[in-house]
Amino acid sequence: MRPRASAASSFSTAAPSRRSSTSSCRSSIPKGLGRRRCASVRRQRSSSPAAGQALLTTTHLSRRARRDGIEPPKPSPHIPRARRSAPLRCRARCTSNPTPDSAPTRCHGRLLAGSIRETDEIVLIIEDLTALTRTEQERNRLTKDLLLLLESTGEGIFGVDTSMRCTFMNKAGAAMLGHEPVETLGRNMHELIHHSRPDGSSYPAADCPIVRACRDGTQGRLNRDVLWRRDGTSFEAEYSAYPIVENERITGAVVTFSDITKHRRTERAFHSLVEGTAGAVGERFFRSLVEQLAGALGVRYAMVCEFTSEARDRVRTLAVWGGTGFLDDFEYALAGTPCEALLDAGQGFHPQDLCRRFPAAEAPAKLGAASYLGAGLRDAAGRVLGLLVVMDTAPMIEEEFSLSLLKIFGARAAAELERKQAEEALRASEAQLRQAQKMEAVGQLAGGIAHDFNNLLMVITGYSANLLRVLDPDSPLRRYPAEIQKAGDRAAALIQQLLAFSRRQEIAPTVINLNEIVTAMYNLLHRLIGEHIELVLTLDPHLACVKADQGQIEQIIMNLVVNARDAMPTGG
Incomplete structure (x- = not known):
């Protein structure tokens, strides 16, 4: 039930609109009248208005205003004075002062009837529409929020009626289709964007999931389909169609769709990578990888490199694709090249003017490359093992897509490079182990020989010492046993070395x-x-x-x- 209008409400009327039997107006009461102004407004008890209505008059309003020294409100020129009892229908806005200290509150009213009884008296019956106005304001706010939500999403959204005529299109959807939102309103959406299949053949409306959602109430979803733009080109899309049901009756459908072209390109590139490198290892794997990567990105050059030293200042290519075939591997220094910068950043992108930015880089100048995209190859511990680089003779545009694809290929290349280096380290360790086992066997053999040879040497050195004792100091024969003695000493030293080797002595x-x-x-x-x-x-x-x-x-x-x-x- 609407609240009853207060008898203390003040008001004024405005001209009725020419377009409607009801119009809007604002109450305008001079400041200073206060509660004394309210006393001049009386309720007509003879007429009993309905609940939520008020019967108001202005008999003494002008007199009391003049007595208080206040300019009274002028009578509205829109009140028909010729017909004193003519009813008035318009909208009014009332301001009431329930208490002397309270601030004025606004309410909304509608003039139900009015008549002129005397020259300075108007009788009005007003219906309070405050609650209705607040409801309309809340509805407008919710509508605005809903539109803001629909316009803020990145997916395309449009609505159709049962005849497939567009009733709404958000900005994201219109941008994908190459239209302005207003251009699609009232258009048949099947004929506009879904008229042909991916191969160009006609797409019957009876087979369209969107049409079925409108007519039969069947929800439809396709993960792989095409929608057609305004310029006649198509794009791969996934979409869902949901029927709109009102009072158990289908009134249309709402459709959400998104462009999955980049996603499908990435998916195809990943499948080609898996198929092209299946069962391949080492050089054959890297060759297949760079060929598949260049084809997926549409670039001329692709190469994978590994570091040649612990300082990570030089790299050696493992495979280089040159557009029509593989190029010879080469080694180069990183200083002054775009590869040097990506070691810290993890990735590097130079869409154009590559040779001008890096004049010291020999490889781009030799290949005639104008653009560059590269990423570091990291192992499970985050250590950079090498580089994966693509270059082209034309500028690169799609940085986000190219970089995401490079990361996918880079992860596979890093895993293979880590496996390759681990295998090489294992082979080196096995070679060292075999060498150690050989040396251990040699040491054991040398120890045995040295032990036996030392026994023989004892006889030689012993007899040479005896000869030196029995010969006179001036005898010319002393030089022979002396040489034997020296040779024996050197042989003894050699035996000690053999024993040291066999026993790992210092x-x-x-x-x-x-x-x-x-x-x-x-x-x-x-x-x-x-x-x-x-x-x-x-x-x-x-x-x-x-x-x-x-x-x-x-x-x-x-x-x-x-x-x-x-x-x-x-x-x-």
């Missing part, structure tokens, strides 16, 4: 003079190479001393002399 480096060692070994070396070979010593008198194990130095000298003898034609 060497004993000392400061030695190489000239003295070579001179002392002259006779031994001369007999070692044979009498038919001349041995000449050329020594540097200013040669500095070295710190090394004497036994190892002697062994090195003997090995060098024997190798030189063996390298001579006919052995000397």
